[in-house]
Amino acid sequence: MAATATLPGAPTSRLGKAATEFDDRMIVAGPVRRTLNKVFPDHWSFLLGEIALYCFVILLLSGTYLTFFFDATLTEVVYEGSYDPLRGTEMSAAYASTLDLSFDVRGGLFMRQLHHWAALLFVASIVVHLLRIFFTGAFRRPRENNWLIGVVMLVLALLMGVTGYTLPDDLLSGTGLRIISAILLSIPVIGTWLHFAIFNGDFVGTEIIGRFYIAHVLIFPAILLALIAVHLLVLVKQKHTQFAGPGRTEHNVVGNRLFPTFAAKATGLLFIVFGVCAALAGLAQINPVWLWGPYNPAQVSTFSQPDWYILFLDGSTRIFPAWDVNLPGDYTIPALFWPTVVVAGAMFTVLALYPMIERKLTGDTASHHLLQRPRDVPVRTSLGAMALTFYLVLAISGSNDVLADKFDLSLNAMIWVGRIGVIVLPAIAYVVTYRICLGLQQHDREVLEHGIETGVIRRLPNGEFIEVHQPLGPVDEHGHGQLAYGGAPVPKRMNQVGGSRRAIRGFFSPVEEPSAVELEQRGEGRGLSAADSDRQLTSSGRPSEGGRPSDGGRPQDPRD
Amino acid sequence: MTTHDTRPGSSGGADTPGPLHSGPDEDYTPEQLASMSREDLDRLGARYDGVEILHVDPAPEPGSRLERRAVRQVGLAFTLAGVFAFLFLVVYAGSGWFLPDWNWAQAGTTWSALFTPLLGLFMGLSLTMVGVGLVLYTKKLLPHETAVQDKHDGSHFDRVTTGATLVGGYHNSGLPRRKLITRSLGFMGAGVGIMLLAPLGGLIKNPNTGNPLGRTSWAEGVRLVRDDGSPIRPGDQEPGSLEKVFPAVPGGNLQSDAGTMLIRLRPEQVEMDRPREGQADFAYGDYVAYSLICTHAGCPVALYEQETSRLLCPCHQSQFDVTQGAKPVFGPATRSLPQLPITVDDEGFFVARSDYIEAVGPTYWNRERI
Numbered sequence: 001m002a003a004t005a006t007l008p009g010a011p012t013s014r015l016g017k018a019a020t021e022f023d024d025r026m027i028v029a030g031p032v033r034r035t036l037n038k039v040f041p042d043h044w045s046f047l048l049g050e051i052a053l054y055c056f057v058i059l060l061l062s063g064t065y066l067t068f069f070f071d072a073t074l075t076e077v078v079y080e081g082s083y084d085p086l087r088g089t090e091m092s093a094a095y096a097s098t099l100d101l102s103f104d105v106r107g108g109l110f111m112r113q114l115h116h117w118a119a120l121l122f123v124a125s126i127v128v129h130l131l132r133i134f135f136t137g138a139f140r141r142p143r144e145n146n147w148l149i150g151v152v153m154l155v156l157a158l159l160m161g162v163t164g165y166t167l168p169d170d171l172l173s174g175t176g177l178r179i180i181s182a183i184l185l186s187i188p189v190i191g192t193w194l195h196f197a198i199f200n201g202d203f204v205g206t207e208i209i210g211r212f213y214i215a216h217v218l219i220f221p222a223i224l225l226a227l228i229a230v231h232l233l234v235l236v237k238q239k240h241t242q243f244a245g246p247g248r249t250e251h252n253v254v255g256n257r258l259f260p261t262f263a264a265k266a267t268g269l270l271f272i273v274f275g276v277c278a279a280l281a282g283l284a285q286i287n288p289v290w291l292w293g294p295y296n297p298a299q300v301s302t303f304s305q306p307d308w309y310i311l312f313l314d315g316s317t318r319i320f321p322a323w324d325v326n327l328p329g330d331y332t333i334p335a336l337f338w339p340t341v342v343v344a345g346a347m348f349t350v351l352a353l354y355p356m357i358e359r360k361l362t363g364d365t366a367s368h369h370l371l372q373r374p375r376d377v378p379v380r381t382s383l384g385a386m387a388l389t390f391y392l393v394l395a396i397s398g399s400n401d402v403l404a405d406k407f408d409l410s411l412n413a414m415i416w417v418g419r420i421g422v423i424v425l426p427a428i429a430y431v432v433t434y435r436i437c438l439g440l441q442q443h444d445r446e447v448l449e450h451g452i453e454t455g456v457i458r459r460l461p462n463g464e465f466i467e468v469h470q471p472l473g474p475v476d477e478h479g480h481g482q483l484a485y486g487g488a489p490v491p492k493r494m495n496q497v498g499g500s501r502r503a504i505r506g507f508f509s510p511v512e513e514p515s516a517v518e519l520e521q522r523g524e525g526r527g528l529s530a531a532d533s534d535r536q537l538t539s540s541g542r543p544s545e546g547g548r549p550s551d552g553g554r555p556q557d558p559r560d
Numbered sequence: 561m562t563t564h565d566t567r568p569g570s571s572g573g574a575d576t577p578g579p580l581h582s583g584p585d586e587d588y589t590p591e592q593l594a595s596m597s598r599e600d601l602d603r604l605g606a607r608y609d610g611v612e613i614l615h616v617d618p619a620p621e622p623g624s625r626l627e628r629r630a631v632r633q634v635g636l637a638f639t640l641a642g643v644f645a646f647l648f649l650v651v652y653a654g655s656g657w658f659l660p661d662w663n664w665a666q667a668g669t670t671w672s673a674l675f676t677p678l679l680g681l682f683m684g685l686s687l688t689m690v691g692v693g694l695v696l697y698t699k700k701l702l703p704h705e706t707a708v709q710d711k712h713d714g715s716h717f718d719r720v721t722t723g724a725t726l727v728g729g730y731h732n733s734g735l736p737r738r739k740l741i742t743r744s745l746g747f748m749g750a751g752v753g754i755m756l757l758a759p760l761g762g763l764i765k766n767p768n769t770g771n772p773l774g775r776t777s778w779a780e781g782v783r784l785v786r787d788d789g790s791p792i793r794p795g796d797q798e799p800g801s802l803e804k805v806f807p808a809v810p811g812g813n814l815q816s817d818a819g820t821m822l823i824r825l826r827p828e829q830v831e832m833d834r835p836r837e838g839q840a841d842f843a844y845g846d847y848v849a850y851s852l853i854c855t856h857a858g859c860p861v862a863l864y865e866q867e868t869s870r871l872l873c874p875c876h877q878s879q880f881d882v883t884q885g886a887k888p889v890f891g892p893a894t895r896s897l898p899q900l901p902i903t904v905d906d907e908g909f910f911v912a913r914s915d916y917i918e919a920v921g922p923t924y925w926n927r928e929r930i
Contacts, residue, residue: 007594009590009593009594037611037709038709039611039709082663103663104663107652107676107679110676110680113680114680179858179859181858182856183857185773185922185923186924188925189925192767192926195767197763198763200765201765201772202772202773202817203817239709239711247614247708250711251710252709252710253711254614255706256707257705260698261698261702261704261705264697267691269691269695271688271690271691271694272688272691272692273691275683275684275686275687275689278684279683279684281680282683282684283677283684297816298813298819298860300862301874302863302874314875318876318891318892321892322888322891322893322894323894324894324895324923326928330928331928332923332924332925334924335923336856400877411877415890506629511626
């Protein structure tokens with residue numbers, strides 16, 4: 001409407017007018033304002049998923065660059081490039097182009113290593129993000145669908161890793177490909193058919209690198225990109241979870257608005273992740289394929305390890321006993337099938353279904369937006385520790401030859417350690433974690449009841465020595481605190497309740513006036529004295545629900 | 561609104577605009593909005609989006625030491641980011657121009673070894689500094705606000721009305737009544753869906769035609785040659801040694817299933833040797849030949865420990881005892897390594913007496929049937 005331009009309060013600057021013109025056509029002011037005003041809760045662990053996202057961006061950028069130079073064919077060529085030791089060697093075009101990329105493209109080695117480091121960090125941040133979601137219960141209703149999408153993305157990331165690892169066609173990746181081929185063959189009934197469909201014949205054939213290449217640069221990234229979009233849309237739609245704290249309830253989100261604080265921080269994180277990957281890419285050599293040489297089916301190197309995220313599968317393969325199942329009619333289920341297909345399949349199925357399993361077992365079908373502290377859900381935390389231990393034993397078993405060599409151990413003994421450990425250690429981890437959770441809970445409750453240890457020792461008239469405790473809130477006639485535990489961290493040191501003033505800023509010399517800091521302290525009422533305003537934030541009506549235990553008011557006088 | 565207007569180009573109704581905005585323009589007149597401050601407008605919009613700004617920790621006092629210091633720090637970070645970016649460009653573009661060549665053709669120069677690390681260092685520092693500058697800016701110079709946004713539960717009204725629209729549309733389509741169409745639709749969907757997937761059938765290949773998994777290039781009279789193509793005579797090897805051999809066919813040394821280990825047993829090993837049933841004559845004197853390909857996952861089993869007569873696969877640590885017909889003695893492998901029957905031809909070189917009598921390499925479902 002032309003009329004809008006003349007309304008009072010309409011922008012008069014050139015930019016403002018242009019914005020008005022734009023909005024006249026697109027009608028985006030409303031959605032944009034809603035986006036800018038979206039509130040993001042603030043916790044370092046909420047950045048883990050972002051790191052994965054930024055790694056994916058780096059992977060897309062560096063990967064696109066690599067495609068300009070990589071030749072995904074298995075045609076035999078004779079290498080004539082810059083790298084002396086391999087000159088004159090017969091190798092596949094894929095391997096030769098990888099060498100050219102490393103030695104004859106300006107900055108090519110840097111880009112290759114950037115891609116590889118970003119890939120390792122990508123999977124790592126996904127896994128750590130997943131652990132954060134798991135241990136804080138962020139997967140509970142209504143977020144089960146996003147958990148499922150996340151697990152699918154993790155599997156895709158692993159597939160991306162495996163296919164990418166294979167592409168250079170060096171000795172190590174060729175050995176890995178041979179094992180993939182054996183795993184495919186090991187699947188009962190359809191194994192050989194599946195293998196021939198994927199490899200277009202017996203191992204190694206001529207097609208496989210080209211096919212993996214398309215999967216790696218087109219199919220998997222496209223699916224992953226779509227899933228990331230859905231993952232984030234669901235997140236925006238459902239809003240973030242948050243930890244319990246002052247004013248935080250099941251029905252709100254407390255934090256910073258997207259613009260400018262969150263946007264600036266997120267962009268900062270993007271650049272830092274990118275910077276760290278770039279520094280690693282230049283300074284830390286990774287996968288120097290020219291040292292392994294081209295793939296030759298008759299050769300293998302010792303210390304043949306996959307990238308870290310597949311190590312657990314290699315480990316399960318190593319420690320699984322030699323159990324062929326011979327069926328009537330001379331059919332066989334190979335031993336390799338169990339540790340690779342069945343174990344891995346079971347692990348990911350349980351992982352994907354965990355929200356449903358927990359919902360079934362606990363009967364908790366309510367919607368949750370407040371996160372739980374791991375100690376408050378000891379069973380889940382212990383199950384997580386158990387799964388993690390299982391995974392770690394497998395991963396360590398995946399490199400047991402390196403450990404056996406470096407620490408002068410018997411390799412056979414290492415395998416038995418893995419076999420026994422994978423059964424015994426998770427159980428131990430469960431029990432230990434459970435006790436630790438209960439202990440931490442107990443300590444929180446102790447502090448709520450008896451107050452914070454001040455370190456002040458007082459001698460009573462009867463000669464007894466006692467430590468003075470600082471109660472966190474009002475006390476009853478016995479001197480016991482009346483605060484209930486609300487699922488938020490309990491302050492345990494004097495400074496956390498304003499036992500002393502905050503430090504004056506400045507590294508070599510103070511940049512603040514001490515008197516100003518003192519004034520600010522009084523005016524703002526940090527720590528316990530902030531309680532009054534905090535209490536108003538709690539709309540649930542229950543004083544401790546979602547509120548800090550420190551909600552009770554100013555520190556009481558120290559008591560015995 | 562009328563729907564009787566049928567002139568060409570008409571919309572079929574009276575041409576009056578709809579509501580101007582999605583915002584509450586009725587509640588806030590332009591004059592009212594014009595009289596509000598920018599901050600109030602910001603808060604008003606936020607409140608309209610369900611966001612309440614509870615508390616703002618103001619940014620440092622303009623002109624204060626705190627602020628000047630923070631500005632200096634942020635400025636330094638951004639400046640360094642620019643400096644490192646230029647250093648990156650200098651190294652990247654300058655190498656081979658006014659700086660030494662980065663190329664590895666001049667192997668051994670310090671500069672070619674430093675080229676990639678310098679690229680990484682400068683790009684890493686530059687990008688990290690951008691990030692550090694932004695984080696410092698956020699932490700030190702932006703006001704810190706605490707905002708609360710309400711979550712809204714689903715609306716019963718929305719569910720009921722949307723449901724009515726969907727179900728109404730379905731009913732109006734008449735499909736519930738027209739059973740023939742519903743059924744044929746299902747049939748059509750299945751058919752068209754499968755048809756669209758059918759081209760994937762081009763990937764399918766019969767693994768049993770010609771038994772490619774069970775055959776290798778070994779055959780009667782095929783010589784055993786080394787990687788370089790040279791044939792082998794008895795006596796070429798020391799007792800206790802192992803040599804990788806390949807069939808003397810073109811590309812034999814690159815075939816994934818043909819690799820074979822020719823092992824000359826030591827005298828005491830010969831005494832202990834217990835070949836598999838029916839394969840006692842597969843050896844030639846103190847020479848035995850076993851497949852190089854592990855029966856577990858297909859990696860080459862190339863590590864040989866003379867003392868214990870054991871072969872070890874470096875991938876999954878399967879171990880095979882050469883004096884027991886290459887039987888697996890530890891690790892995940894379940895089958896013995898296949899043995900290649902060997903003999904010596906007229907010219908005194910090793911030849912195979914036939915192909916392997918069983919499939920080489922990892923186990924699969926119908927392996928025993930071939």
